[in-house]
Amino acid sequence: MADVAQQNVHQAHPGETRRDFLLLTAGAIGGVGVAATIWPFIDTLNPARDTLAESTTEVDLAPVQVGQRLTVKWRGKPVFIAHRTPEEIKAAQDVDISQLRDPQKDSERVQKPEWLIIVGVCTHLGCIPLGQHTGDPRGQYGGWFCPCHGSVYDTSGRIRQGPAPLNLWLPGEAELASKALYKFTSDTAITIG
Amino acid sequence: MADTRPGATARIIRWIDYRLPFVQFLNHELNEYPTPRNLSYWWNFGSLSGIMLVVMIVTGIMLATQYTPSADLAFDSVERIMRDVNYGWLLRYLHMNGGSMFFAIVYIHLFRGLYYGSYKTPRELLWIIGVIILLLLVATAFMGYVLPWGQMSYWAATVITNLFSAIPVIGPGIVTFLWGGFTVGDPTLHRFYALHYLLPFVIVAIVLLHLVALHRHGSNNPLGIDQKGPQDTIPFHPYYTIKDLFGLTVFLLIYAFFVFYAPNFLGEPDNYIPANPMQTPNHIVPEWYLLPYYAILRSITFPILFISSKLAGVILAFSSIFILFFLPWLDTSPVRSARFRPIYKRVFWLLVIDVIALGWVGANPPEGIVVTVGQIATLYYFIHMLILFPLIGKLERPLPLPSSISAAVQSGGARLSGAGAPLAKP
Ligand code: HEM
Numbered sequence: 319m320a321d322v323a324q325q326n327v328h329q330a331h332p333g334e335t336r337r338d339f340l341l342l343t344a345g346a347i348g349g350v351g352v353a354a355t356i357w358p359f360i361d362t363l364n365p366a367r368d369t370l371a372e373s374t375t376e377v378d379l380a381p382v383q384v385g386q387r388l389t390v391k392w393r394g395k396p397v398f399i400a401h402r403t404p405e406e407i408k409a410a411q412d413v414d415i416s417q418l419r420d421p422q423k424d425s426e427r428v429q430k431p432e433w434l435i436i437v438g439v440c441t442h443l444g445c446i447p448l449g450q451h452t453g454d455p456r457g458q459y460g461g462w463f464c465p466c467h468g469s470v471y472d473t474s475g476r477i478r479q480g481p482a483p484l485n486l487w488l489p490g491e492a493e494l495a496s497k498a499l500y501k502f503t504s505d506t507a508i509t510i511g
Numbered sequence: 512m513a514d515t516r517p518g519a520t521a522r523i524i525r526w527i528d529y530r531l532p533f534v535q536f537l538n539h540e541l542n543e544y545p546t547p548r549n550l551s552y553w554w555n556f557g558s559l560s561g562i563m564l565v566v567m568i569v570t571g572i573m574l575a576t577q578y579t580p581s582a583d584l585a586f587d588s589v590e591r592i593m594r595d596v597n598y599g600w601l602l603r604y605l606h607m608n609g610g611s612m613f614f615a616i617v618y619i620h621l622f623r624g625l626y627y628g629s630y631k632t633p634r635e636l637l638w639i640i641g642v643i644i645l646l647l648l649v650a651t652a653f654m655g656y657v658l659p660w661g662q663m664s665y666w667a668a669t670v671i672t673n674l675f676s677a678i679p680v681i682g683p684g685i686v687t688f689l690w691g692g693f694t695v696g697d698p699t700l701h702r703f704y705a706l707h708y709l710l711p712f713v714i715v716a717i718v719l720l721h722l723v724a725l726h727r728h729g730s731n732n733p734l735g736i737d738q739k740g741p742q743d744t745i746p747f748h749p750y751y752t753i754k755d756l757f758g759l760t761v762f763l764l765i766y767a768f769f770v771f772y773a774p775n776f777l778g779e780p781d782n783y784i785p786a787n788p789m790q791t792p793n794h795i796v797p798e799w800y801l802l803p804y805y806a807i808l809r810s811i812t813f814p815i816l817f818i819s820s821k822l823a824g825v826i827l828a829f830s831s832i833f834i835l836f837f838l839p840w841l842d843t844s845p846v847r848s849a850r851f852r853p854i855y856k857r858v859f860w861l862l863v864i865d866v867i868a869l870g871w872v873g874a875n876p877p878e879g880i881v882v883t884v885g886q887i888a889t890l891y892y893f894i895h896m897l898i899l900f901p902l903i904g905k906l907e908r909p910l911p912l913p914s915s916i917s918a919a920v921q922s923g924g925a926r927l928s929g930a931g932a933p934l935a936k937p
């Protein structure tokens with residue numbers, strides 16, 4: 319008798335039973351529960367609040383002469399601040415950007431043409447390019463040269479040669495901020511972050 | 512009348528074995544375990560790897576009792592181990608050079624497998640488990656190398672974790688997640704330490720699986736033919752325990768030579784400079800055992816189709832190990848041992864030369880001829896794996912195989928009378 323009843327149910331909804339429905343919903347809710355439990359474990363590995371809090375740096379630009387470059391530390395990384403000479407600015411602006419690997423106009427990379435502010439971390443594998451000190455190799459475009467695998471950057475910090483795929487990041491750009499994370503608080507001071 | 516009852520120890524063992532067949536198991540797997548009678552010294556490297564794993568765990572735990580995993584203190588704590596802790600220098604040099612020795616042994620073990628076709632039926636899973644151990648070993652050694660927090664530690668960690676940034680879209684997020692911050696830093700060091708402590712024990716578990724798989728069908732042997740009966744085998748103990756011990760002694764002499772006379776020969780002097788996140792050393796090189804992968808990584812200086820050169824390099828460097836998983840099916844020859852494979856026997860050495868060439872490339876700055884050699888050697892590696900292995904198996908005419916291990920041993924120089932008879936325990 320019971321067998322017959324069971325068969326009837328099967329025939330009414332071929333391939334689908336109440337049991338299937340219960341299994342699926344229970345499974346789905348269980349799955350969501352497991353995922354929600356695992357997430358905190360994974361999230362502990364993400365940057366902690368104190369690490370995030372370290373993330374603004376104020377810089378006084380007044381002592382930086384034209385042609386000088388200054389390195390400051392922001393979120394544990396070097397930020398390159400270059401007080402560019404008129405020639406450097408012109409060289410950066412005159413490039414035909416369609417020739418570039420990561421096409422970007424110089425004006426998209428600076429807020430004031432004299433001040434180039436970029437993260438000093440090679441976009442290849444994270445070494446710190448040379449060029450901040452007088453006497454450092456700066457590569458053939460007068461910008462920066464990465465000693466690790468030979469990437470060459472121009473006076474706008476754009477990639478020109480070597481294995482790096484992208485231009486040197488603007489502060490915050492690598493962390494997917496929509497615009498560069500620094501602002502001029504006066505003519506000669508900036509806050510990064 | 513003499514007392515014929517078993518002694519007290521025997522009775523205790525019997526009591527335990529009846530409930531947990533542990534002694535029985537050890538006896539079966541390590542004492543009477545039938546082993547091909549013709550194993551050469553190339554078969555020593557398996558047990559040597561096992562011993563090195565134990566050495567690494569013992570020295571590692573002792574180091575861990577003195578080491579501090581914090582960006583501010585790590586470097587100094589290692590220097591303290593070197594200068595102030597009693598025999599700390601010995602522990603550290605044993606652990607440091609032990610890593611190198613471990614890899615040397617594992618690589619010889621792996622190439623032994625390649626030469627004698629040890630990855631073929633029915634040992635495919637045994638081989639695959641071995642490749643998994645290699646991957647874990649690479650990860651463990653890499654994270655260990657970061658712990659002393661010298662310049663090389665720091666920049667090796669930076670460059671290697673940055674490999675993941677090559678993954679499109681989610682790459683940069685993954686890297687921040689791995690670091691637990693915006694650069695390699697204190698949180699990174701802590702988690703690497705936790706994993707460096709954990710992974711060796713995972714390796715122990717997987718080594719046990721490796722042994723279970725090994726003992727299912729027994730060792731391969733230089734002839735690459737199956738055991739056909741008791742006349743082909745000898746008990747593991749005392750024949751191979753003694754041979755393994757002899758090999759161990761020779762190995763320990765070499766190990767001790769490095770530890771006592773050239774402890775820093777295999778390392779990089781830059782790692783005695785404390786980590787400086789604001790300055791990259793001029794030449795970053797990984798430890799010697801990772802050089803070939805590093806060479807492959809750097810050899811791709813051009814995009815492949817729509818894949819950027821950076822991502823392509825990363826994919827190929829990982830593939831160079833992953834491809835080994837498929838070797839049992841890439842090699843189409845039914846004959847295991849290269850002894851009976853006239854073409855493979857020679858081509859095998861090309862792979863050895865190729866890997867050494869890659870090592871050389873990885874150690875040198877990527878300029879001029881180094882880049883070209885690197886690109887050719889990388890190309891050859893994949894041609895060898897993907898084209899030569901299947902092709903040679905099809906084209907080659909293997910030499911006739913001996914009818915059995917004992918028959919071959921008998922005709923091949925061993926003129927002792929009764930060489931074909933089973934060897935019992937002495
Ligand atoms: C598969 C086994 C292992 C390998 C291949 C390995 C490899 C390494 C390497 C290459 C280093 C860097 C040595 C140096 O340059 O100073 C290192 C450091 C270290 N390892 Fe291991 N290790 C292993 C197992 C372990 C275990 C099981 C522990 C702890 C339980 C451990 C604890 C440490 C500590 C505390 C350091 C830092 C001290 C130092 O640098 O000498 N290791 N390991």
Ligand code: FES
Binds near residue numbers: 444465468469480
């Ligand atoms: S990290 Fe700069 S070129 Fe590779």
